[in-house]
Amino acid sequence: MRPLSEAGGVGRERSIHLRGEVLVLTEDTELIGAQLVDGGTGPATSELLRAPLMNSISTDEIIPGWCCYWYDEKLGDYAYLGLRGKPFAQGAVKSFAPQVIVSGEAKGCGSSREHAVYAEKYAGVEIVFARSFERIYQQNCRNVGIITCDDFGALDALLAGEELPLGAFTQRANEIERAIIDLGGLFGFNRETRNGAERDVRSAFSVKRPLNAVEKIIQRRLSSRNPCGDSESVRIGESYFAEADVRFSHEYVTPMAAGMFVRQFGADAVLAEPESCYFFQDHLSLAESVLKRRDNGLELIERVENLGRRQQEFAALSGGNFIGSSEMGGSRAICHNYILEHVARPGDMIIGTDSHTCTAGAVGALAFGVGATDIANAWYNREILVKVPEVIKVNLVGRLRQGVCAKDLMLSLLAHPSIEGSRTLGKALLFGGRGGEGLNVDERATLCNMAVEAGAMTGMFEPDHVTYDYLGRRSPASDGGGAAVSDENAEYSAVVDIDLALIVPMVALPGDPRNSVPLASVPEGVRVDKVYGGSCTGGKAYDMDMYASVFELARARGVAVPDGVQAYIQVGSEDVMRYAVERGYIDLFRDVGVSVLPPSCGACINAGPGVSESPAEVTVSAQNRNFPGRSGPGQVYLASPYVVAATAVAGWLSSVEDMFTPRADS
Structure with missing residues (x-):
C-alpha cells in the first residue's frame, strides 16, 4: 500500500495493489500453521479461501492479555499468539509479514484493547478482510490506518493482480469514516480537517423525526464541528463528533494513550475538563500472585508495575481522578462498578477504554468502549466519533422466577433468533417494558454489561423510578441529569418481546x-x-x-x-x-x-x-x-x-x- 504522499496527497484517491503475503485464518488451525511454518509454500490462497474461515476471533486471541503489558513495536511479535489451538510460535506472524489477513464473521469480538490492531500493524498488516467486524475493533483499525473490508470481491480482484482505488474497500463506510481511512487514521484526519485545513468533511442529517433515547443523547451531545439545525435530526448510520461527559481508562491502556497524547498534542498539552476524567488501577492489581508462577514472571511483574507507575504519573500531571489501590488489597473498585456507583447519570455520554463501559447504561447513560487513540483524542477535546446505531428495543414482560436472574436472561438473549450471530453487530440494545421494573439497577447492569457479548455497541435502560431511587441512595446522591426518554413514534430496527417467566437457568x-x-x-x-x-x-x-x-x-x-x-x-x-x-x-x-x-x-x-x-x-x-x-x-x-x-x-x-x-x- 503506498503512503498518502506517494498517491498524490489530499484530494487524490490512493490506490492499492497486492505486493505482500496473504494470511487466511481457517477453522483448521493446522492450515494456519502451514502457511507460516512453511514460509508461504503451503496451500494456495485460493484453496485456503474455499475452506471454512474462522469466526469470532477475539482480541484475546489476536493478542493475549499479558502481551498488553507492552505498548510499542514489540506487540508485533505477539500477533495472534492466543489463537485457539496455538498453531505457531511467538513472532511467526511478524516473520511472515502478511499485508492482508482474512477471516470469517465477527472479527475482533471481546476486549476494546487497541493493542490487538497494533499487533497486526507492527506485524505488517495493512488490510483486514472479514465477513463482519465488531464495532470497537473496526474503529480501532480505522484510527490507526488499517483498512477493514467485508467485500470479498475486492479480495478476489487483489489476488487477480488488479490495482484498486481505496474506495473499493470503503464502500460501506460513511464520509467521515472514509476520510479517516484516507488520511491514515484519526489524528491525521484531525490535522487535515481542523484549524482551517483544506479538507472539509461534513456529517449529513435527516429531516427532523421522532428519536429513541439513544439517538437523543447523541444529538444532545453533538460537537460544535457538526451542529444540528432545529429542523434536522441525526441520521442512522452517519458518524458525528460528540462531546463525552465522562472519560475513563485503566492501567492496561493509559500508558499507551498517554504516549499518543504527548506525541500528538505536545508535552504541554492539558486535559479538557480533567475533573471528568478517571484513571483506574483495577485490571492488574492482583496479577503478581499469578504471574510469579510463570517462567518469565519477574519480567511480567516488572512490566505491570511500570504500567501502574506511568498511569499514576500521568493522572497526577493531568489533574484527573486517580482510583488506585485499596487498604484491603487489590483496587478501590473495578472501573465499571465505580462509574455506576458514583459517577454515571441518566443522559450522560460515557466513554472508557474497556468494552464493558456499557455497564453504565443501567442508569440511562449512553456508555460504550473505545480504544487508546479515541481516549487520547477525547482527553484533549472531549470529542468522540459516534456512529448512530440501529436500535433493537428489548421489551421485557412478566417476572423472573425464583432462582433465575439477569445473567440467565442475558445468556438467553445471546441465543435468541433476533439477536444471535451477527444480527446485533454495532447496534444498541434498549431495554424497557413493565418487566424491567422488577429488575434492580445491579441486575440491569448485568444486562447492559453483556450487551457487548452480543456484538452490540451498548445496552441501555430508559430511566424510571427504579433508576431515581438508586441515584438517591448513591454516595453522593445524584439527580436525574439530562435523562433521555424515547419519543412515542421513535424508530427501531427490531422489537423483541421477552417473557421473563419463561427464562430458565x-x-x-x-x-x-x-x-x-x-x-x-x-x-x-x-x-x-x-x-x-x-x-x-x-x-x-x-x-x-x-x-x-x-x-x-x-x-x-x-x-x-x-x-x-x-x-x-x-x-x-x-x-x-x-x-x-x-x-x-x-x-x-x-x-x-x-x-x-x-x-x-x-x-x-x-x-x-x-x-x-x-x-x-x-x-x-x-x-x-x-x-x-x-x-x-x-x-x-x-x-x-x-x-x-x-x-x-x-x-x-x-x-x-x-x-x-x-x-x-x-
Whole structure:
C-alpha cells in the first residue's frame, strides 16, 4: 500500500495493489500453521479461501492479555499468539509479514484493547478482510490506518493482480469514516480537517423525526464541528463528533494513550475538563500472585508495575481522578462498578477504554468502549466519533422466577433468533417494558454489561423510578441529569418481546458467551476444579445477595466446598465489600470454604486468583466472557451467581435444586 504522499496527497484517491503475503485464518488451525511454518509454500490462497474461515476471533486471541503489558513495536511479535489451538510460535506472524489477513464473521469480538490492531500493524498488516467486524475493533483499525473490508470481491480482484482505488474497500463506510481511512487514521484526519485545513468533511442529517433515547443523547451531545439545525435530526448510520461527559481508562491502556497524547498534542498539552476524567488501577492489581508462577514472571511483574507507575504519573500531571489501590488489597473498585456507583447519570455520554463501559447504561447513560487513540483524542477535546446505531428495543414482560436472574436472561438473549450471530453487530440494545421494573439497577447492569457479548455497541435502560431511587441512595446522591426518554413514534430496527417467566437457568459452554444453552440440557457430571464469582458482571452487591442465598442453604445443612475444588468470591468495589461485611456474607462465604478476594478484574482477565493453570481444568464463572485463553488455558463455563454458588458446593456443574444430590460416580 503506498503512503498518502506517494498517491498524490489530499484530494487524490490512493490506490492499492497486492505486493505482500496473504494470511487466511481457517477453522483448521493446522492450515494456519502451514502457511507460516512453511514460509508461504503451503496451500494456495485460493484453496485456503474455499475452506471454512474462522469466526469470532477475539482480541484475546489476536493478542493475549499479558502481551498488553507492552505498548510499542514489540506487540508485533505477539500477533495472534492466543489463537485457539496455538498453531505457531511467538513472532511467526511478524516473520511472515502478511499485508492482508482474512477471516470469517465477527472479527475482533471481546476486549476494546487497541493493542490487538497494533499487533497486526507492527506485524505488517495493512488490510483486514472479514465477513463482519465488531464495532470497537473496526474503529480501532480505522484510527490507526488499517483498512477493514467485508467485500470479498475486492479480495478476489487483489489476488487477480488488479490495482484498486481505496474506495473499493470503503464502500460501506460513511464520509467521515472514509476520510479517516484516507488520511491514515484519526489524528491525521484531525490535522487535515481542523484549524482551517483544506479538507472539509461534513456529517449529513435527516429531516427532523421522532428519536429513541439513544439517538437523543447523541444529538444532545453533538460537537460544535457538526451542529444540528432545529429542523434536522441525526441520521442512522452517519458518524458525528460528540462531546463525552465522562472519560475513563485503566492501567492496561493509559500508558499507551498517554504516549499518543504527548506525541500528538505536545508535552504541554492539558486535559479538557480533567475533573471528568478517571484513571483506574483495577485490571492488574492482583496479577503478581499469578504471574510469579510463570517462567518469565519477574519480567511480567516488572512490566505491570511500570504500567501502574506511568498511569499514576500521568493522572497526577493531568489533574484527573486517580482510583488506585485499596487498604484491603487489590483496587478501590473495578472501573465499571465505580462509574455506576458514583459517577454515571441518566443522559450522560460515557466513554472508557474497556468494552464493558456499557455497564453504565443501567442508569440511562449512553456508555460504550473505545480504544487508546479515541481516549487520547477525547482527553484533549472531549470529542468522540459516534456512529448512530440501529436500535433493537428489548421489551421485557412478566417476572423472573425464583432462582433465575439477569445473567440467565442475558445468556438467553445471546441465543435468541433476533439477536444471535451477527444480527446485533454495532447496534444498541434498549431495554424497557413493565418487566424491567422488577429488575434492580445491579441486575440491569448485568444486562447492559453483556450487551457487548452480543456484538452490540451498548445496552441501555430508559430511566424510571427504579433508576431515581438508586441515584438517591448513591454516595453522593445524584439527580436525574439530562435523562433521555424515547419519543412515542421513535424508530427501531427490531422489537423483541421477552417473557421473563419463561427464562430458565442458563450456561454458556466453553469458548464463547454465545454458546448459551439451558443448564438442564448440559450432560450430567461436569466436574469442576475452580469456581469464580466476581468481575464487573458478577461482583455487585446484588450478586453477593445471590451467592449468599445459596451458601446459607449449604451452611444450614452442614455442607461446604468439597476437597479438590477451589472457590472464590471477588467483590467489585470497596462499597460492595462494606455491603457484604455488614450483612455477614464474608463470614458466611468463608464458613463454607470460599476464598474472598478484594476488588480487581482478576481471574476474568487472567490476572488474579481463580485462573486456570492447565487445559484440563474446568471452571464455572460468573464473569462475562470465556473466549479461549482469556482466563487461562482451561475450559470456562459462564453461569449466574446462583449456579456458580451451587456448583461450588456440589463440585459439579449444578443448579440450586440439584446441588445436594449425590452423583452416581462420586
